Amino acid sequence: MINAFQNHISQQLPFLQTKKLIVAVSGGIDSMVLLELCQQLDWSIAVAHCNFSLRGLESDEDEIFVRDYCQERKIPFFLNRFNTAEFAEQIGMSIQMTARQLRYDWFETLRVREGYDYILTAHQADDVAETFLINLTRGTGWDGLTGIPQQNGVVVRPLLPFSRKEIENYAAEYLISWREDSSNAENYYQRNALRHEVLPVLKDMNPLFLANFQKTLLYLQETKNLADWAVAQFLEKALRQHGNEFHLDLYQLNAMPAPRAILYYWLKSYGFTAWDDIYHLPEAESGKQIFAPDFVLLKNRTHLILYARHEVRQEVFTIEKTNLSVNFPIKLEFCSTSDISSDDANTIFVDADLLDYPLTLRTWQEGDQFHPFGMNGSKKLSKYFKDEKYSLTAKERQWLLCSGNKIVWVIGKRADDRFKITNNTKTKLKITFSE
Template identity: 75%
Template sequence: MLNAFQHHINQNFPFLQHHRCLLAVSGGIDSMVLVALCRQLDWTVGVAHCNFGLRGAESDEDEIFVREYCRENRIPFFVNRFNTAVFAEEKGLSIQMTARQLRYDWFETLRVREGYDYVLTAHQADDVLETFLINLTRGTGWDGLTGIPAQNGTIVRPLLPFSRSTIENYAAEYLISWREDSSNGNSYYQRNALRHEVVPVLKSMNPALLENFQKTLSYLQETKTLADWAVAHFLEQHLSQHGNEFHLAIHPLNSVPSSRALLYYWLRNYGFTAWEDIYQLPYAETGKQVLAPDFILFKNRTHLVLAARHEPRLAVYTIDRTQLHLNFPLKLTFCNVSDIQNVSSSTIFVDADLLEYPLTLRKWQEGDLFHPFGLQGTKKLSKFFKDEKFSLTDKERQWLLCSGNKIVWVIGQRADDRFKVTEQTQTILKITLSE
């Protein structure tokens, strides 16, 4: 497995070998094998362990096991103890969803604070199959059928091509110890029921199940890529922005083979749930509308119009640390880079460690001050607008990206000097405005 893992890294994630990686380690066999593989390749790693406190003493024993392993092997160890059940009740989420949110939020905070470049998790091929089957039974679209992504921003899953049996054989060969989660044997949970009762039957019917499934997954991913390209191409041609509204032409929409799918992929991230009403909207009378918590979609003669439900001057949008894209009311992308290139009015580079999350996107307010990039001291935003000969409409349309009560960027105009990249900067964040 070691040679196969090295080949996989060389082919797909060569950058990992030259960066600091934070490993998410539960103490189970998958994560302990991931640690062992990284150590054999002599990577610079640290270990992050989540104690969700859901199994009493067993959870604490898992923590002790991982801690002792890291101490013996001189690996930096980080732990967070969560009151998961209380948090789940407060947020109205399932325990599983709560644990997922808690761990990924903490991983990102820890990665930035401790100077790691990537977070590695130990998801493997059987996990992907189980997730596929779970989503299939619940009813899903492309996203639920195309598997767990191998990389999502700074999250990387390098064990996805390897089966559970391959990992078990490696652990046996190298005498790797691990902790067995007692809840894994409880078929009350859907994933465990699939793992113990359904997948073994499928494998007995076809011993090459995982290999064939990965081929199918590859075909689905390629088809999804094509579908995503087609949707993006259509929207680029027929979706236009007018101030704070987006207008989609109805006639070309009705000419595509599956307008329902196109509407879904355009609007899926805006909080809408009344999909049948949306699908009928192109054929409804002018003025017909569908509401989401923060947005409204309505028909205006020859177009569908998407707009925020709140008065634009008062609208405030938040951007989490892990968010790589913002699609409304502006299109912003965020990514870490190693150096500064191609600075323009639509692209800025800032010191990521100086930012306070969540970032906010809002309109300007009377009394706003900022430190124009390259200049000494503060300047009133109203004076900046006057100097730049902004019209009243220009001022009303101007958006600000803010960190706490500080302006990071008068978007499309001028960055704030307080967040500039210096020789002391460790993490450079590139922020881009797209049309």
């Protein structure tokens, strides 16, 4: 398995080999095998362990097991204990979903605080199949049928091509110890019932079930990509921005073969949940509204109109030379420095003498251009947004730091080459964005 794992990394995830990585380790067989593989490849790693305090002494023994393992091998170890059940009750969410939220929120906080690049989790091929079946029983669309992504931002899952059986065989061959979660044996949880009762039947029916299933997911993902592209092309023609509103032409929408899919694609990132109401909105009376926490969708006579419920931000904010930090509408910090070694996308270094004050902080305007760092010449910001696959909402919410009529930074994304540090720079300014 080590050779197959190394080949998979070389072909699909080569960037991991030179990065600082946090490995999420529960103590179970999957995460212990992943941890062993990372050591075999001599990666720069630390271990993060969550004690969710759900299984009493057993949870504490898992914590001790992982901590002692790391201490013996001098692997940096990070721990967080959660009162998961109490927090789940407070927010009205299931314990499993609460644990997931707590886990990933902490992983990201830890990654940023400690200066790591990626978070590795030990999801494998059987997990993907279980998740697919869970979503299938609940009713789902493309997003639920295309499986667990190999990479989601800074979260990477390098074991996805490998089955539970392959992982068990590797653990047995290399005498890897692990902790068995007693709750995994209980069919009370839907995932466990699928794991113990459904997947074995499917594998007995066809020993190549997992391999064929992964092929199916690939085909589904490719079809989803095609559908997403087609919807994006349609929205490019039928959706127009008027000030802070977006207007979707109903005549063009109704002429499409799958208007519901288009509405879902357009609105899924805005926080709407009343999908049946949204799907019937094109036929509703003019003036009917559907609400999300931050947005309103209005049926007008010939259009659906999307707008923010509370428009609070101004268009332009000024930053004086004396300002060392800005807290609204976003957080920026400014300081002189001699160290320009950071490769964080939320930090840039500029030649301070090239800046004209006051600086301005604003959203994009039609016709904006900048000189992307590392490139010759200028590029329209609208073309940059298109190349980077910005949604209309993302474009609206993208902040720009400007000096006069020049863009210094597409904040959090790309600096402007005209303000870069050179051998002639006398004063180096560090600018940091905090989300």
